[in-house]
Amino acid sequence: MIIVMEHKAAEQDIQAVMDKLSQAGFQLHLSQGVSRTIIGVIGANTKERVTAMAVEAMPGVEKVVPILHPFKLAGRDFKPEPTQVQVGDLSIGGKGVHVMAGPCAVECEEQLMQVARLVKEAGATILRGGAYKPRTSPYSFQGLGEEGLKLLAQAREATGLKIVTEVTAVEHLPLVIEYADILQVGARNMQNFHLLKEIGKTGKPVLLKRGPCATFEEWILAAEYIMAEGNFNVIF
Structure with a gap:
């Protein structure tokens, strides 16, 4: 439900x-746009409880609108x-176009620095590269870990490119936050709900990839997990 x-x-x-709804135990999210302010209200039996509280009659309230689709925060409502x-x-999402480019995995300093210079010359503004790699085979290269993150930071220092890199597990999150400008949720982790919640608490920009065979609604609901923790900086 939203309060317009x-x-x-x-x-x-x-x-x-907001005070009245918060005291009633609702989770609130405030959206202040150019033309109006909207309060997102999340909780059990929202419609019945908000109606009983006579919120629509409070000063400054234009209307109370139920949200019927399953995602509450990621929609235009x-x-x-x-x-x-x-x-x-x-600024991602404005009129400009930003290209993220780079190697699938960070393998060594020479490889990364060469690619970073090339993608910058080609017009990219963000360097991608995996320090942690989820692989189908447990015997495949899994990434350099912190050493890979340090190399990404080195490439950023040398080129001015922003860094996006994947977070594959909650325990890696504090370290990746230290180095990355954008946290990437890979396709395989799109429905790793515990990871999504923890990423939502960071406030960092998030690149959320669509999982294999995931429907559009499932993809949006994955973003909802991040937004429900207060982080609306989600890039699809």
Whole structure:
């Protein structure tokens, strides 16, 4: 459910609505756009409880709108304006086009630096490369781990490119956050819900890849796990 505030609703009216809903145990997400403010409300029996609380009659409230589709935060109902994800001085989702390019896996310094220079010359703004690699075979190269992350940071320093790299497990998250500008959730981990929740708590930009055979709705609901933890910086 969403609470749509009036165009010129006072800050104290917005806060009063949020305080009342928060005290009732709802999880809230605030979206303040150019033309209006929307409060996303998540909880059990939301429609019945919000109606009983007479929220629609509170000062500054324009209307209360139930959300019928399964994703509550990733849709246009909650945030009508196009999303722009800020990665340093880059804005992803605006009018410009940003290309992410690089090797599947970081293998050595020479390989990565050569590729980084080439992709920058070709116009890319973000360097991708895997320090941790989920492989079908347990005997295949699994990535350099922290050494790979250090090489990515070195390439960023040398070229100015931002870094996107995959997080494959929750235990790797603190280390990857230290080095990466964008966290990548690979296709195989799209429905690793525990990982999605933990990534959602970081606030870092996230590149969420679509899983094999995943429907569009399943992909959006994977993003919902990240957004439900307060991180709306999701790139599809």
